[in-house]
Amino acid sequence: MDTPVEVIQSVKLDDENSALILLDQTLLPNKKVFLKLIEMKDIWDAIYQLKVRGAPAIGIAAAYGVYLGTKQSSADSYDELYHDFLKVKEYLASSRPTAVNLFWALDRMDSRFQKEQGKSVQEVKLALKNESELIRTEDEWVCEAIGEYALALLEPGWGILTHCNAGTIATAKYGTALAPLYLGQARGYDFKVFADETRPLLQGARLTAWELKEAGIDVTLICDNMASIVMKEGKVQAVLVGCDRVAANGDTANKIGTSGVAILAKHYKVPFYVCAPLSTVDLECQTGDDIHIELRPDEEITTKWYSEPMAPVGVGTYNPAFDVTDHDLITGIITESGIAYAPFTESLPEMFQKKRFS
Incomplete structure (x- = not known):
């Protein structure tokens, strides 16, 4: 019988507070600090500075980040929201050039956005949230497999x-x-x-x-x-x-x-x-x-x-x-x-x- 081993969740979404929660890996092993990031510049910096690192974790952080950036948009139409989404996507994509998961996750969020064409702004934002959560839960299954x-x-x-x-x-x-x-x-x-x-x-x-x-x-x-x-x-x-x-x-x-x-x-x-x-x-x-x-x-x-x-x-x-x-x-x-x-x-x-x- 398996004896469960406790693992640490290093990337989380705090949707209620529109924040990305990250374990700051630059402070380990001396300090175990979780960052609460709201501004896109802080999420970009966390990816660039390796506060979040590891290809899958970078992808999850990017998915949550582009969702949160789009959530902050005051656009009142699909096209305006997509314009704002693309700005956030391009910005986050510039943080690390090698890790393909960064671009994979951002492109997947882009594909989900486009599938929601014709929906209201709030419906699109909800779809992006759901997609970012899917990226995380699927990665759990992937890792176990x-x-x-x-x-x-x-x-x-x-x-x-x-x-x-x-x-x-x-x-x-x-x-x-x-x-x-x-x-x-x-x-x-x-x-x-x-x-x-x-x-x-x-x-x-x-x-x-x-x-x-x-x-x-x-x-x-x-x-x-x-x-x-x-x-x-x-x-x-x-x-x-x-x-x-x-x-x-x-x-x-x-x-x-x-x-x-x-x-x-x-x-x-x-x-x-x-x-x-x-x-x-x-x-x-x-x-x-x-x-x-x-x-x-x-x-x-x-x-x-x-x-x-x-x-x-x-x-x-x-x-x-x-x-x-x-x-x-x-x-x-x-x-x-x-x-x-x-x-x-x-x-x-x-x-x-x-x-x-x-």
């Missing part, structure tokens, strides 16, 4: 390595790459998890290690450059990571450092799985070369985490937020519709044919 498919590939007692944070605080529930760990914890699998620190923003140290420890899951924090030795020592039997975008050929963009982990896993013959909701799969993007990689500010490397600068003043920096893992390094891409294996140009479209939600 990914978790079940992934868990079927794992054995009790295995060592699992993960990079960045693809957990419950990055999604509606359970996470993607961490979903099988939560499900396994409930079923007594006794996984031993190794969490990469994930520089330069330390999502593994600050977020993954924190949420797994909170859930009572055995987690050991390692620096990024320690992944090789734990694989060599036989402590890792599988690697599970999330991602922000999957190209049609199976190339995946995830937090910087992921491709290095994949290279190590292939060398040590450790299966490397990418856990990706279909909303993250972009069949219009042919290869990883077509994925725009976001460059972040230099202070994230030089000063952000230190009381004094840890690099020479004025030194040049290169701070890409993501890298692309080549498809031939990936054992399988785990979606809510099943597991896609190479050739991904064939298996990924098949996942969409099995898709439960449109």
Whole structure:
């Protein structure tokens, strides 16, 4: 019998107060603070500053955000309301260029808006609210489905390595790459998890290690450059990571450092799985070369985490937020519709044919 594991809901809608409630992930693990955001500039900033992060959570926040922005409109006709909606949509879309869920969620809200043509302004606003809630509740199901498919590939007692944070605080529930760990914890699998620190923003140290420890899951924090030795020592039997975008050929963009982990896993013959909701799969993007990689500010490397600068003043920096893992390094891409294996140009479209939600 499963023993339920408590998870944290990091993105919520407070419709009564026309607010978006977010767990501020930049303050973890030292402070657990929920932000109450009403102004669009504050929601934009929360997405850009990684106060909300994780592809599914960004999508949910964007859906709630565009609904709340449209709700504030004083338009008295469908066309005027749509004009205001598009302004909010375009504004929020400018916050992060790489995470495809941001655009997926905004486009889905746009499609719902257009389906309501002929309805009153209040009816359209209600439809947008309902659609944003559907995006969240569907993501809960998606995460659990990914978790079940992934868990079927794992054995009790295995060592699992993960990079960045693809957990419950990055999604509606359970996470993607961490979903099988939560499900396994409930079923007594006794996984031993190794969490990469994930520089330069330390999502593994600050977020993954924190949420797994909170859930009572055995987690050991390692620096990024320690992944090789734990694989060599036989402590890792599988690697599970999330991602922000999957190209049609199976190339995946995830937090910087992921491709290095994949290279190590292939060398040590450790299966490397990418856990990706279909909303993250972009069949219009042919290869990883077509994925725009976001460059972040230099202070994230030089000063952000230190009381004094840890690099020479004025030194040049290169701070890409993501890298692309080549498809031939990936054992399988785990979606809510099943597991896609190479050739991904064939298996990924098949996942969409099995898709439960449109």
